[in-house]
Amino acid sequence: MKTYRVAVLSGDGIGPELVRATIPILRLASHLYGFELIFEEALVGGTAIEATGKALPLETLEICKRSQAIFFGAVGGKQWDSLPPEKQPERAALLPLRKTFSLFANLRPVSCYPELLDASPLKPQIASGVDLIIVRELTGGIYFGQPKGKIYTEQGEKAIDTLVYETSEIERVSAVAFEIALRRRKKLTLVDKANVLESSVLWRKTVKEIAKNYPDVQLNFMYVDNAALQLVLKPAQFDVILCENLFGDILSDEAAGIAGSLGLLASASIGSTKFGLYEPAGGSAPDIAGKNIANPIAQILSGALMFEYSFQEEEAAQAIRTAVGDVLKEGYRTADIAQDPSYICTTEQFADKVAQKLEENFKSKKEPVFSEKP
Ligand SMILES: NC(=O)c1ccc[n+]([C@@H]2O[C@H](COP(=O)([O-])OP(=O)(O)OC[C@H]3O[C@@H](n4cnc5c(N)ncnc54)[C@H](O)[C@@H]3O)[C@@H](O)[C@H]2O)c1
Ligand SMILES: CC(C)[C@H](C(=O)O)[C@@H](O)C(=O)O
Numbered sequence: 326m327k328t329y330r331v332a333v334l335s336g337d338g339i340g341p342e343l344v345r346a347t348i349p350i351l352r353l354a355s356h357l358y359g360f361e362l363i364f365e366e367a368l369v370g371g372t373a374i375e376a377t378g379k380a381l382p383l384e385t386l387e388i389c390k391r392s393q394a395i396f397f398g399a400v401g402g403k404q405w406d407s408l409p410p411e412k413q414p415e416r417a418a419l420l421p422l423r424k425t426f427s428l429f430a431n432l433r434p435v436s437c438y439p440e441l442l443d444a445s446p447l448k449p450q451i452a453s454g455v456d457l458i459i460v461r462e463l464t465g466g467i468y469f470g471q472p473k474g475k476i477y478t479e480q481g482e483k484a485i486d487t488l489v490y491e492t493s494e495i496e497r498v499s500a501v502a503f504e505i506a507l508r509r510r511k512k513l514t515l516v517d518k519a520n521v522l523e524s525s526v527l528w529r530k531t532v533k534e535i536a537k538n539y540p541d542v543q544l545n546f547m548y549v550d551n552a553a554l555q556l557v558l559k560p561a562q563f564d565v566i567l568c569e570n571l572f573g574d575i576l577s578d579e580a581a582g583i584a585g586s587l588g589l590l591a592s593a594s595i596g597s598t599k600f601g602l603y604e605p606a607g608g609s610a611p612d613i614a615g616k617n618i619a620n621p622i623a624q625i626l627s628g629a630l631m632f633e634y635s636f637q638e639e640e641a642a643q644a645i646r647t648a649v650g651d652v653l654k655e656g657y658r659t660a661d662i663a664q665d666p667s668y669i670c671t672t673e674q675f676a677d678k679v680a681q682k683l684e685e686n687f688k689s690k691k692e693p694v695f696s697e698k699p
């Protein structure tokens with residue numbers, strides 16, 4: 326039987342609740358669709374700092390290295406915000422993981438499920454038909470550029486971040502975005518700030534070159550400020566949005582807002598091998614942590630992305646998406662997207678319903694009903 330090893334890094338806040346609720350679904354899907362998953366848990370983030378003094382202990386890194394994928398919850402929280410920046414969970418664990426495994430492309434698919442149109446803050450006629458994917462560059466730009474840090478001068482403290490991109494970094498993530506566009510509606514929008522930033526000028530030039538290999542993909546350009554506006558005015562115009570690291574971070578939270586909740590936004594961080602890191606785009610949500618009310622959909626759909634990108638288990642991935650859609654069709658929701666109080670589920674209850682539906686659908690060999698496939 327095909328066997329895949331998965332490093333499970335639940336982290337902080339809602340991370341452990343979401344991962345705990347999702348693992349049985351992934352395990353069930355693997356049994357139903359004929360492959361085996363070996364999960365190995367490891368500490369990360371603030372939880373790891375408390376236990377070992379480090380946000381990314383060596384043992385965790387070793388476990389990740391001997392796995393084919395990382396299934397990640399979330400890291401961070403107020404308790405660790407006062408640590409020196411280089412020791413905080415986000416900078417000492419998540420960013421190094423992305424960098425160490427060269428996971429340069431972050432895929433964040435956003436669609437407005439027909440069943441969830443009432444959860445969107447936008448009018449139904451604007452939210453309906455939204456089906457886009459943000460391809461965010463993940464290992465470069467202002468997050469990693471040097472110099473970075475603080476300088477003490479006679480005038481006081483100065484802080485520096487550097488936005489830098491090499492052509493090769495733009496080329497490789499652009500190729501991923503064009504390949505995805507080919508499998509979708511063949512429209513790619515490069516979001517940048519080429520009217521101000523030199524790095525954006527290089528992005529435009531490089532993306533135009535790469536586009537020559539993809540004559541079937543329609544390429545257009547949009548400044549990031551306008552893109553932020555267009556996402557709320559006319560989000561259905563987008564198919565693939567390609568952007569640098571920081572713009573992608575900001576726009577993806579906005580795009581999740583269009584769908585109704587950050588708890589709906591899954592993500593895959595991939596590189597040039599099959600290894601990937603799969604996590605919700607949202608964070609540790611301290612405001613709702615520990616209450617069993619967080620929406621597990623982003624975590625569950627991140628599992629589907631893992632099946633698809635790291636294991637090529639497409640059928641199981643699609644079955645998970647269908648099961649989530651079916652549970653939503655029946656009206657069940659977690660509190661963040663619920664309208665009718667009689668259908669509100671806890672995190673665990675919602676995940677259990679997805680597992681039940683997965684099994685039921687398998688038994689009746691139900692065909693997929695909708696897709697959130699990038
Ligand atoms: N990948 C990560 O690990 C990651 C990502 C983003 C933020 N963070 C960290 O998380 C901490 C909190 O950051 P924040 O509050 O700015 O962002 P957040 O993403 O944790 O939360 C933003 C809002 O979205 C809601 N939300 C997020 N996930 C949800 C879910 N599954 N179900 C329902 N609602 C959900 C939260 O309740 C909150 O109102 C910070 O330490 C931040 O650095 C980590
Ligand atoms: C926690 C933080 C470092 C991270 C990022 O900015 O990449 C998060 O916001 C995300 O979107 O994955």
Ligand SMILES: [Mg+2]
Nearest residue numbers: 574575578606
């Ligand atoms: Mg973010």
